Each structure stands twice: as C-alpha cells, then as structure tokens.
Amino acid sequence: MSKEQDTSKLWGGRFTEATDSFVQRFTASVNFDQRMAAEDIEGSLAHASMLCEVGVLNAAELEQIRNGLGQIRQEIAEGRFEWSVELEDVHMNIESRLTQLIGSTGKKLHTGRSRNDQVATDIRLYLRKAIDAIAAELSRLQLGTIGLAAQHAHTVMPGFTHLQTAQPVAFGHHLLAWNEMLERDYGRLQDCRARLNQSPLGAAALAGTTYPIRRDLTAAALGFDKPTENSLDSVSDRDFAIEFCSFAALLLTHLSRMSEELVLWTSAQFNFIELPDRFCTGSSIMPQKKNPDVPELVRGKTGRVNGHLVSLLTLMKSQPLAYNKDNQEDKEPLFDTVDTVLDCLRAFADMVPAIRAREDNMREAARRGFSTATDLADYLVRKGLPFRDAHEVVGKAVAHGVASGQDLAEMSLQTLQGFHADIGEDVFEVLTLEGSLAARDHLGGTAPAQVKAAAERAKAKVEARS
Numbered sequence: 001m002s003k004e005q006d007t008s009k010l011w012g013g014r015f016t017e018a019t020d021s022f023v024q025r026f027t028a029s030v031n032f033d034q035r036m037a038a039e040d041i042e043g044s045l046a047h048a049s050m051l052c053e054v055g056v057l058n059a060a061e062l063e064q065i066r067n068g069l070g071q072i073r074q075e076i077a078e079g080r081f082e083w084s085v086e087l088e089d090v091h092m093n094i095e096s097r098l099t100q101l102i103g104s105t106g107k108k109l110h111t112g113r114s115r116n117d118q119v120a121t122d123i124r125l126y127l128r129k130a131i132d133a134i135a136a137e138l139s140r141l142q143l144g145t146i147g148l149a150a151q152h153a154h155t156v157m158p159g160f161t162h163l164q165t166a167q168p169v170a171f172g173h174h175l176l177a178w179n180e181m182l183e184r185d186y187g188r189l190q191d192c193r194a195r196l197n198q199s200p201l202g203a204a205a206l207a208g209t210t211y212p213i214r215r216d217l218t219a220a221a222l223g224f225d226k227p228t229e230n231s232l233d234s235v236s237d238r239d240f241a242i243e244f245c246s247f248a249a250l251l252l253t254h255l256s257r258m259s260e261e262l263v264l265w266t267s268a269q270f271n272f273i274e275l276p277d278r279f280c281t282g283s284s285i286m287p288q289k290k291n292p293d294v295p296e297l298v299r300g301k302t303g304r305v306n307g308h309l310v311s312l313l314t315l316m317k318s319q320p321l322a323y324n325k326d327n328q329e330d331k332e333p334l335f336d337t338v339d340t341v342l343d344c345l346r347a348f349a350d351m352v353p354a355i356r357a358r359e360d361n362m363r364e365a366a367r368r369g370f371s372t373a374t375d376l377a378d379y380l381v382r383k384g385l386p387f388r389d390a391h392e393v394v395g396k397a398v399a400h401g402v403a404s405g406q407d408l409a410e411m412s413l414q415t416l417q418g419f420h421a422d423i424g425e426d427v428f429e430v431l432t433l434e435g436s437l438a439a440r441d442h443l444g445g446t447a448p449a450q451v452k453a454a455a456e457r458a459k460a461k462v463e464a465r466s
C-alpha cells in the first residue's frame, strides 16, 4: 500500500498503510449521519464566524468558507452531493468537499475544534429540531383528543377495573385520561429540550483548545442557552439522547395503551367505536374483516422504541471519559426513535378525531354490567347504614340479578326492599346511569359538567403553549 493512497484521508498523516476496506465500511457512519448535514453546516458557519471574530480567520477567508458551505448545502438539498464512505462520516465529507471547492482555506475551518465537539453539537441541534416537530404533533393529538372528549361529556360507557365492568363513566372522561398521559409526556419532552440546549462546541477533542475561542458567541449563534461547563463532559455526554428515548418509550407506552383500547373497542364483542375505513385494512382471505392495523402497529412499535432506550443506556454504561468511538452507535437508535415517534403521533393525531362512538352500545354495556352497584351502596349509606353493611346488602342484590338475569334498575321496588327495608322509591334515581355520572360532581370526577370544564381547561393549556 503506498503512502500516497492514504494521505487522501483527513487524518492520514501518521499512517503508512491504507485502511482495510472492510474496516473502512465497518467504521464509517456517513450512511446514517448524513441526516445531520444541515446541522453540521450550521455549526461550521457559527464556528467560522467566531474564528473570524477572534482573529484566527480573516474576513476574506470567512467569506470563502461561507460561500463554500452555502454551495455544499445546496448540493446536498438537491441530492447532487457525492457522499463517500472513504471519508467516513458527514463531518469529513463536508470538510473535504469544502477544500475541493475553495482550496486550502477550507483546511482552516477545523482550527480549534474536533469532530468530537462537532458531533456532540450536531446531535443536539438535530434533536432540538426533532423535539420541536414532535411537540407540535403531540399538541395536535392532544387537541384532537380533547375535542372528541368535549363532544362526549354526556356519553355513558362502562368504566373498567381488571377489565371488568366497574362504574359508569363519560366517554369524554376516559378520553381526558388519555390526555393527562400525553400532557405529562409533553412536559417531559420540554424538560429534555431545556437540558439539552447547551453548546458543547469549543470542547474540541476533550481538553479545550489553545486558540482564544469565544464559546459564548457560537452558543448564542446556534440558539443554545449557554455553553456547557466542562470540556470532558461535553464530548462524552449523551444523557440528552437517553432522556429523549426515555420520553419516547413512555409516550409509546401510553400510545400502546390507547391502541389496545381502540383494538378492543372495535371488536365485535365490544363494538363501542368505529374507526374510519381509511385507518383500517382488510384480510386477503376473510372477506368480513376490517382490521384496526394502525393502532395495532403503534402498539407493536413500542417494542423497538423501548429497545432503543435500552441500546443507549447499554452503550453508555461503563464508558470511561471522554469521547469513545462507541458513541457513533448513538445515532441509529436515536434517529429511528425520532422517526417512529413522529409517525405514530401523526397516525394518532389523524385518527383520534375521526373515531365514531357507538353510543347505544356503550350505554347498553354499562347498563348490563351492574355498574351502578356502588351507587346503591352509597344510597344506603345516606340512609344510615355503615358502608360495609351496605356493600353486603348490594352484593346479595347483584347475586339475585345474576341468577335472574336482571339489572338492578330492572328489579321492582318490592324486590329491592327484600334486600333492605330502607330502600324507597327514590332509589331508581341513583340506579340510572345518568344519575350515577352526575353524582360524581367534583374536580377530577366524571359528572358531565366536570368533564366539560376539564376539557376546556385542558384545551386552554395546550393552546397557551404556542
């Protein structure tokens, strides 16, 4: 292997043998990190301007670098840029092209920086942008969920514990429970954004640089709140990626719970809702099938997102300071998490407002399942019975209902009085589904007036964000 072949590498100086072609492919990241090209150029522009400000570059050199990077940005946007695996990663591909375009001034761009602080900067810029796009989709899903909830403040469905009919709730109340999960996810996403928004640029390889750099200038130019504190930490920290994947794992966990309910509710056995045909697919063998593929897929994608979180945690475990090549493995899990989260949110934000509730079926399911049994017990407590005794009385009434195929509201007053003499004509008010809902009239309760007010508060919160 001749020395000439190898000096084409930006780091080729100390090498006497060309890189093994397998090792070249094995160590390269350009196939996936080219996704950060726009951020890489943005970071380089900020770095070059700062170098000029402190006198390391002159104005003419800065102008050349700006023009060259502008042209490269154009080439990439138009798909004309030739990415090369020999140049390993996005950073060296762009730098090498810059030198091709503007000559030796291009070689000055890397003064006072390293790919280690460069890549740390690029990922933060990339993820910040992704977080803002995800936040917008998450808000759209929340508004759709809250809007549907407001339409169904009076729609009665059975509430479940242990997936057994428990007590009647408003369908809108159930939907607002979803929104609470999403609201916490939004908060976690913003926490992550706030912590990642610091500039590692200037940490160079690990120890800082001998040039009189101004890290405050590059931090401000790139929209970071401030520069990071410690150069060793700056190039090795990937906490923000782990935090983001942790946000994503919890969001997908929530979406998987919603998905599971949608799948159940569309089944012939529940038949609580209908999803529009455009979100479903058919079976190639069974002509009657309309499958809820979208929620099923979202439920399934939770697995890969959880996996990416574990990948990143394991990647960072036991890593000594400062930068290690291991960290090149941070990108694929991170990028796939961003893509998956955006797709799943988009699917849900489009689908949820289009859910059609089968109100009669929900109501019938609530009526059939003795869902007002607790209301009857509370009624007896108001007549003076201790709650445990009331519980026992109602349990007997339910057993009778199971045996005779009757719901509590279908029994005669005489029959009910057979379980306790204090039961009067007014009992039928508490045994209605509407009465049961309306009685839970406190903050966080399922009374339709509370659900309406909660939907308004939730909507105002989301709208106040932008």
Ligand code: ARG
Pocket: 029, 033, 089, 115, 116, 119, 323, 325, 327, 328, 329
């Ligand atoms: N492609 C590398 C990564 O993603 C860039 C940093 C490489 N630094 C180094 N010293 N080899 O981590």
